[in-house]
Amino acid sequence: MNPYLVGLFVPLIFSVVLRKQRKEKKRGVPVEVGGEPGYAVRNYRFTSPVETTHEGVSTIPELFEHSCKLYSDHHLFGSRKLIARETEVSPDGRSFEKLHLGSYDWKSYSQAFEAVCSFASGLVNLGHAKGERVAIFSDTRAEWQIALQGCFRRNITVVTIYASLGEEALCHSLNETEVSTVVCGPKELKKLIDISGQLDTVKRVIYMDDEDVSIELSSAKTKTPWTITSFIEVEKLGHENPVEADLPVASDIAVIMYTSGSTGLPKGVMMTHGNVLSTVSAVMTIVPSIGCKDVYLAYLPLAHVLELAAEAVMVAAGCSIGYGSPLTLTDTSNKIKKGTKGDASVLGPTLMTAVPAILDRVRDGVRKNVDAKGGLAKKLFDIGYSRRLSAINGSWFGAWGLEKILWDFVVFRKVRAILGGQIRFMLSGGAPLSGDTQRFINICLGAPIGQGYGLTETCAGGSFSAYDDTSVGRVGAPLPCSFIKLIDWPEGGYLITDSPMPRGEIVIGGPNVTAGYFKNEEKTREVYKVDEKGMRWFYTGDIGRFHSDGCLEIIDRKKDIVKLQHGEYVSLGKVESALIVSPYVDNIMLHADPFHSYCVALVVAAPQAIENWAHSKGITFSDFEELCQKEETVKEVHASLVKAAKQARLEKFEIPARIKLLSQPWTPESGLVTAALKLKREVIRKAYAEDLAKFYA
Numbered sequence: 001m002n003p004y005l006v007g008l009f010v011p012l013i014f015s016v017v018l019r020k021q022r023k024e025k026k027r028g029v030p031v032e033v034g035g036e037p038g039y040a041v042r043n044y045r046f047t048s049p050v051e052t053t054h055e056g057v058s059t060i061p062e063l064f065e066h067s068c069k070l071y072s073d074h075h076l077f078g079s080r081k082l083i084a085r086e087t088e089v090s091p092d093g094r095s096f097e098k099l100h101l102g103s104y105d106w107k108s109y110s111q112a113f114e115a116v117c118s119f120a121s122g123l124v125n126l127g128h129a130k131g132e133r134v135a136i137f138s139d140t141r142a143e144w145q146i147a148l149q150g151c152f153r154r155n156i157t158v159v160t161i162y163a164s165l166g167e168e169a170l171c172h173s174l175n176e177t178e179v180s181t182v183v184c185g186p187k188e189l190k191k192l193i194d195i196s197g198q199l200d201t202v203k204r205v206i207y208m209d210d211e212d213v214s215i216e217l218s219s220a221k222t223k224t225p226w227t228i229t230s231f232i233e234v235e236k237l238g239h240e241n242p243v244e245a246d247l248p249v250a251s252d253i254a255v256i257m258y259t260s261g262s263t264g265l266p267k268g269v270m271m272t273h274g275n276v277l278s279t280v281s282a283v284m285t286i287v288p289s290i291g292c293k294d295v296y297l298a299y300l301p302l303a304h305v306l307e308l309a310a311e312a313v314m315v316a317a318g319c320s321i322g323y324g325s326p327l328t329l330t331d332t333s334n335k336i337k338k339g340t341k342g343d344a345s346v347l348g349p350t351l352m353t354a355v356p357a358i359l360d361r362v363r364d365g366v367r368k369n370v371d372a373k374g375g376l377a378k379k380l381f382d383i384g385y386s387r388r389l390s391a392i393n394g395s396w397f398g399a400w401g402l403e404k405i406l407w408d409f410v411v412f413r414k415v416r417a418i419l420g421g422q423i424r425f426m427l428s429g430g431a432p433l434s435g436d437t438q439r440f441i442n443i444c445l446g447a448p449i450g451q452g453y454g455l456t457e458t459c460a461g462g463s464f465s466a467y468d469d470t471s472v473g474r475v476g477a478p479l480p481c482s483f484i485k486l487i488d489w490p491e492g493g494y495l496i497t498d499s500p501m502p503r504g505e506i507v508i509g510g511p512n513v514t515a516g517y518f519k520n521e522e523k524t525r526e527v528y529k530v531d532e533k534g535m536r537w538f539y540t541g542d543i544g545r546f547h548s549d550g551c552l553e554i555i556d557r558k559k560d561i562v563k564l565q566h567g568e569y570v571s572l573g574k575v576e577s578a579l580i581v582s583p584y585v586d587n588i589m590l591h592a593d594p595f596h597s598y599c600v601a602l603v604v605a606a607p608q609a610i611e612n613w614a615h616s617k618g619i620t621f622s623d624f625e626e627l628c629q630k631e632e633t634v635k636e637v638h639a640s641l642v643k644a645a646k647q648a649r650l651e652k653f654e655i656p657a658r659i660k661l662l663s664q665p666w667t668p669e670s671g672l673v674t675a676a677l678k679l680k681r682e683v684i685r686k687a688y689a690e691d692l693a694k695f696y697a
C-alpha cells in the first residue's frame with residue numbers, strides 16, 4: 001500500500017476509534033438509593049461512600065498527627081520573609097504598598113506538629129475553657145493552619161471568618177457563635193477593636209505578630225476589656241506549660257463555616273471531623289500520584305471550604321504548602337515591588353487551586369500580552385494553540401509527541417513560567433468554569449484541570465472531573481464519598497425523564513454532608529434529609545444533568561431563575577456566563593424584574609479593551625469613568641453583549657435591553673462579590689437600586 005495513504009489513514013482510524021473509546025469510558029454508574037425518588041449515580045470505583053482511606057484515622061487531628069509522624073523531616077508550612085515594605089505614589093497621587101519578599105522559610109512536619117501542640121496548650125493556659133469556641137479571622141497563612149490544628153487537638157470548634165468580611169456580617173458571625181477567643185492577623189486586629197463595643201462574648205484576642213501593632217494595642221487597652229496576646233507568646237506559653245491533648249471523635253463539630261453569602265446573609269454550616277475526613281479521603285484518590293514531592297501554593301481564603309479541604313488533602317499526602325496571597329502571586333502582581341519575584345516564581349508549585357474568576361484573569365492577561373506583542377510572536381502563539389487544541393480535542397493530526405515538545409518550548413514555556421513552570425495539576429471549583437478558559441489553561445500550562453463541584457454544606461464534596469477527562473463544561477463523576485441524585489423540579493421544567501439526559505435538582509448524599517446550619521433548625525430541616533437507610537442528603541438548589549458516562553453538568557441554579565411578566569424563565573447565571581466573554585466586560589450582573597418583560601444588566605467595564613477601542617475611534621476622555629459614561633461607549637459595549645448573546649443562542653428576552661457601564665471593579669473588599677469572587681446579588685442590587693429602578697421607569 002502506498003506509504004502516504006498509510007500515513008493518512010492510520011491516524012484517521014486511530015482518531016475515530018479512540019474518540020469512540022473515550023466517550024464510552026464510564027466514570028459514574030447508576031445506583032439504587034433510598035429517600036425521594038430520583039436518578040442516582042455513584043463513582044464507578046466505589047460501591048458505597050468512602051469515609052476514610054487511612055486505617056484507624058477518623059478525625060482531622062488524627063490525620064494530621066499521622067502525617068507528621070510519617071513525613072516528619074519533609075517541609076510542611078513555608079512562609080516568605082519580608083525584606084522591605086515600601087509605598088509607591090502614582091502620578092495621580094494615589095499611594096500603593098509594594099512588598100519585597102524573600103525566599104521561603106520552612107517548618108518541617110515535626111516542627112509544625114510541635115507548634116500545633118504548643119498552640120493548643122497555650123490556649124488552655126490563657127484560660128480558654130472546654131466548650132468555648134475560637135474564631136480565626138485572618139488571611140491565609142501558616143499560622144491559620146497551626147491555630148486550626150491546635151484547636152482540633154483540644155476538641156475546640158473553630159469558626160472561620162473571611163478576612164474581607166464587612167462589619168455587619170463579622171459581628172453577626174462572632175455573636176451568633178458566641179466566640180470567646182479570636183485569632184487574627186495584624187490588619188484584622190484593628191477591625192476587631194473598631195467593633196469591640198458590639199461584640200458580646202469575646203474575651204481574648206491572639207494576634208499574628210509580624211507587623212508593628214503598638215497603636216492598635218494601646219487603643220485596645222482603653223477601648224476593650226480583652227486579654228490580647230501575640231501568637232508567638234501563646235506558643236511559648238504552651239511550650240513551657242504543656243497540656244495533654246483532648247482529641248475529638250468523628251461526630252464532633254470541627255468547624256462552623258459561614259457560606260460565601262452569594263444569596264444573602266451567610267449561613268453557619270456545622271462540619272464534623274467525619275465530614276472533612278470523607279471529602280479529603282475521596283479527593284486523595286482523584287489527584288494523580290499525589291505525594292511528598294508535590295509543592296502546593298496556598299493563596300485562596302482558608303475560610304472557604306475549597307481551600308480548607310485542599311490544604312487538608314495536601315497534609316494527608318505529605319506535600320509541602322507554601323503560603324502566598326492573590327496580590328503577590330506572580331512577578332507582576334499588584335503588591336510585588338518591580339524587579340522582585342512573586343510567590344509562584346519563588347516556590348515553583350506543582351499543584352494549585354483556583355476559582356474560575358482567577359483563571360479567567362490569567363487567560364485574559366496572557367491573551368492581552370500576546371496581542372500587545374503582535375507580529376511573529378502572536379502568529380506562533382496562535383498556531384501552537386490551535387495545533388494543541390486539535391490534539392486535545394482528540395485528533396491524531398494535532399500536535400503530539402515531538403511537535404508538542406516543540407510548541408511547549410517555543411511558546412508555552414514562557415506562560416508556564418508565570419506560575420513557576422512546574423504546575424502538573426490544577427484544581428478549580430466554587431463556581432462554573434468556562435470551557436474556553438479550561439482549554440486555555442490546559443494548553444498554556446500543559447496541565448490538566450480537575451473541576452470540582454461542591455458546597456460548603458457538603459464540605460466541598462460532590463463531584464470531581466478526572467485528570468484524563470478532556471471534555472469541558474462538566475464537573476465530573478460523583479466523588480467516592482458521595483452519591484449524587486437528580487430529582488424532578490417540574491416548576492422549572494427539569495425532569496429525570498428528560499431526553500437525551502436525565503435532568504433535575506442535584507441532591508448530594510454521603511458522609512461529607514454536614515450536620516446542618518448553626519442555630520437554624522428550620523432551614524436545616526428544609527434542605528437536609530435523612531432517608532430510611534440512614535443516608536444523609538443535602539438539597540443543593542443547583543440544577544444538573546447526567547451524561548451517559550456518569551459525569552454531571554451544572555446547567556442552572558434554582559435561586560438564580562426569575563420568571564418574567566409573560567412567563568418566560570431567565571437563568572441569570574447562565575446568561576451572565578454567556579455575556580462575560582465580551583472583551584469589554586470585566587464582570588456582569590443580569591437583573592430581571594418579574595413585573596416586566598425584559599432584563600437589564602450592570603456591567604463592570606474592562607479598562608484596557610475599552611480604552612483601546614476609544615483610541616482606535618479617536619474618542620477623547622479625561623479619565624476612565626468619563627469614558628464609561630459616554631453614550632457611544634455604552635452603545636459599543638451593548639452591541640458586543642448582543643453579539644455574545646447571539647453566539648450563545650440566547651433568547652431575545654434574555655438579552656439585556658439596557659445596561660449601565662461601571663468603571664470601578666467589584667472586589668471582596670467592596671463587599672459586592674464574595675471572597676471566592678462570586679456575585680452578591682442582593683448587595684449589588686441594593687448598591688445600584690437607583691440605576692436599576694431607572695431602567696424600568
Ligand SMILES: Nc1ncnc2c1ncn2[C@@H]1O[C@H](COP(=O)(O)OP(=O)(O)OP(=O)(O)O)[C@@H](O)[C@H]1O
Pocket residue numbers: 259260261262263264265266267428429430431432433451452453454455456457475540542554557676678
Ligand atoms: N464547579 C462548579 N460549577 C458550577 N457551579 C459551582 C461549582 N462549584 C460550586 N458551584 C456553585 O457554588 C455553590 C456553592 O458555593 P458556596 O458553598 O461557596 O456558597 P454560595 O452558594 O456561594 O453562598 P450562599 O449559600 O451563602 O449563597 C453551589 O451551590 C453551586 O451553585
